[in-house]
Amino acid sequence: MSVKIEVIAGGVPHDKIMIAGLVSTLVCIYLTYLNAFTNTEVFSFFGGLAVVAALIWGSHTIKVLCSYGIGTGVPSAGMIAFGSGVIAMLLATKFGMLAPIVAVVLAAVIGLILGYVSNNILNMKIPAMVQALTEMAVVGALTVMGFAAMITGGFTFTGLTTSTASFLGFPITSYANSFLGGGLIAVAFLLGAIAIQHPFNACLGPGWKQDRMLMLTAECGFLSMIVAAVMSFALISAGSALISLLVAIIGWAYTYSQFFEMSKRDAAAWLDSKPIPDTEGQ
């Protein structure tokens, strides 16, 4: 039985973050469906916003789970979130418009099974494990779906596996030039997996502050969105990709500068080219 070594002192309670994260992620993913209604791709950037919302929720879940003394397990928590989530996400894309809801349900089931296996069969006996693994599988599934919606403009299986290019003036269907066929899902997987674990991994310690960590999560999300927007130039129209890129750059610049401010606020001292202070406890 692990002992909880840290408490969440102050800040927004986890349940509130979870509900807000789930609702805003689903709303943002569904907003990309406006692409299908309006027959454009300009709403793809909502996929990136869904990624940011899901990551904020997920990084706080990692904080809750890893408070039970799983120090070196922080990066692996990100990996298992996406490993379990990507299965649910791929299967769910076969359900058309219902895909995000199906992804949530399927991922929750997979996470629940993994949590049960970890706690009862591998005997880890960590109180938050079952709920945290369930939440992280859902976050993983929704994040990869958000990336998919942002890069391809939709979240249906056909949209992820095919693309149309024109060859000598004739439109041809290509399977290799798609989100799945081109292996971009591997990039989305790792972009999310590193972004979800980095904030807590980077901010852990006695001086952990919730607002600083969550600001860093938003920064990681927008940073991932920048590169995803660059990749989306290959699969959606240049104008739509440009909108995603602009939204991402503005969001990233704001959150990055805010994170610098918060680190300055929390740091013991902010020195430039100064020696090690004399106040050592040697």
Place this chain on the structure above:
Amino acid sequence: MEHIVFGIGITALTGALATVAGSAEDTESNIGSQGDPNSQVQLAPQMGFLHRIFNKAVAGEPPAYGLWCALGAGLAWAFMAMQVNAILAIVLGCILAVFVQGVYATTAYLGRTASLAKFGQPVYVDIIKSMTTVTMAHAFIAIFCTVALCQLINGALGHPFPLPLLALIWGVALGAAGSATGNPYYGKERQYQNQKFGAGVPISASGNIVRYAEAGERNSIDNGFFTHKIGGSASGVCFGLIVFLELWRTILFERIYAGWGAIAVGVLMILIFTVIDRYIEVWARKNYGPYTVAKEADA
């Protein structure tokens, strides 16, 4: 025959690229104190040893390099899909991937150090400015070489996997090679030069890393300079051998028994390396191990 000669040429080229990548990767991670030396750098201020060492723990090296390489390859793939020339596409992709790596490095250092405020560890702005750029430069070499070798495997050798997936696999392998081969040299030797050679890290010495240099205070560029000589080269040879031997056995033996020939040679190579490793380990323990009674003490 022509096919095999061409394949061996590409294999040699990928092996050379991998050697450069491994060497640059290890130096980059040592300058950033990534991997297992990180825990001691993180622990030092808590034990009262404030320092000026860069500490960018993004993740373990394998997942981190999995991301940088997959990202570089994904962006290169996207540029190639936009009809950009392959070499230019790889360079552009790697530049953007290195930008992401640099941003992650700064936030990792800031986050960790700010959370250690209780122990008086200050944030050094000059460290962020000088070390981040050096790690970015090394990371660029490592990522570029890895993505280029993946492009060779995919384009010239006709591997069926798409470029980003290949880069993910080889990126994880690159991080693992650097982490397993080069890191002990930094984490066990460089950080603990003040301890007896081969003594490990006793609990009483935890966090007491070497913080002062020959002149002035040590920073992470000194560590990169020191470890590149042996740790970096060893990582380069390690990753170069992995890539070279893997492709060599595939090219030469894959036509024997419909691919089973290559698998049999792979198993044989693992057995040969196990024997060599065991021999070196026993030899090193006998000659350098601290656990034998010193001869002078007998007299």
